[in-house]
Amino acid sequence: MHKVSRSSKCCPTFDHLPENISCFLPDIYKSWHRLVERHKHMFTKRKRLLKIAQHNRPIKGRFIPQCPCKYKKPIEFVRDVRIRTRTEQLALPAVRRLLLFKETVKDLFEPLRILGINRLIRLSLLSVYSRLTNIQPPQKKVPIHKWDEAEWKKHTKYLKKLAKPKKEPKQPKLPVQRMKLDNMTRFKALALPKTHEEPTKEPWALTPAMKTYEPSENIKKMALPTAHDDSAMIQSLPIPINPTAITYKATKRTKELATAREKGVGESDLKENPFSISPNALKARPTARIKELAEPKEYENTHIRENPFAISPAALKAKASPRIIELAKPKGS
Structure with missing residues (x-):
């Protein structure tokens, strides 16, 4: 060309x-x-x-x-430039390759050349890049020690000990924290059923302040009857029915809801005689608490008089107010 x-x-x-x-x-x-x-x-x-x-760096020298x-x-011709440490360490061959090379030529090379290979191995192993990759030096294989009969007996004894079920340690007895008999009276009082005492009502009496009491204007205003518009409540008889209600056709779901619900069979219905009493109920003995609860309570009824049909003289002489006459009339009249 x-x-x-x-x-x-x-x-x-x-x-x-x-x-x-x-x-x-x-x-x-x-x-x-x-x-x-x-x-x-x-x-x-x-x-x-x-x-x-x-x-781009200027070359020193001509x-x-x-x-x-x-x-x-x-x-x-090579430039006479100072060699840097990084360049030297990158130029070193890998440790594994040097070790393989040494194994192949250790019987062929002279001892002086083997020392040079060892020097390269040491430099490559201690370089920064070998430390970053955590390359370890070669280690000699440790021969496996074979056990004799005494060591095997000791080992089997230890295995039998490990094979036994683990024994749980005995738990120490905790001190019994019982209360003294003298301090248990409060618990006996708390164990009793709770009783409610109803306060007694004092009989009603007319006080002198009631005789001279005069109501205020606000109370008189509140005592007046409220005026209601009864025109909306008064309807003519017979009451008219909505035409849509007359022509309405009930749906299947509405009919289903309108039907009476069937009552489930109870336990008493399954018996031949639902009114029979079990033998255990006949032999049962009530406790003192059940007897106490079974006793009827006595209530004082202040609304019932000795003669409930008797009419007081004041009621015979009373005159009905216009409000009472208004309330006494039936609705719609």
Whole structure:
């Protein structure tokens, strides 16, 4: 693709292709042009990465390119820059690979070269990245100790001890906190049934203040009868029935709700004789409390007089007020 010119004094140099190569070698020019276009399109999406990868720091010292053909061995020119710790630690090989390499060559290499491998293993193991990944140094395999007959007997004895059911510890007896007999009188009083004493009513008596009492204007106003409009309550007989109620047809659900509910069968209905008394009820003995509750209470009825049909003289001489006459009339009259 490129024309090469060689000289005895220097390295081979590459010259650019001529512009009219498309006329003389069209097939080669097409393939070369296709490769160039492909190379350009490969880096279209990575322009930013290429820009970031470029070194922008100033290079200390002057770099003088020299032709390597002056020397017998090839010489590689490297920048004389201070190596950083991170770069050194990243350049170290993995510990596992070094260990595998050491196992394969420990019988082939000299002791001095094995020491160099050990040094690399130690540096890689103590690097920052190995510590972050928590890589541990290789450990020697500990041979398993086989038990003898005495140790097996001791172990079986311990297993039998563990196989026994666990014994619950004996709980200590708690001290009985009983109350003294002298202090139990209050509990006996609290255990008795509760009794309610009804206060006695004093007989009604006319006091002198009642004889000279004069009602206030507000009480007189409150004592007046309230005037009600009875026009809305008075209806003509017979009372008219709503026409919709006459032509109403009850639904299935309304008829179902209107039917009387069937009474369930009770326990007394299942017996042959529901009025019979059980033998245990005949033998039962009531306690003193049941007898006390069974006794009827005596109530003093102050509303019943000795002669309830007797009419007082004041009632015979009384004159009905207009309000009493109004209330005594039947409604609708």
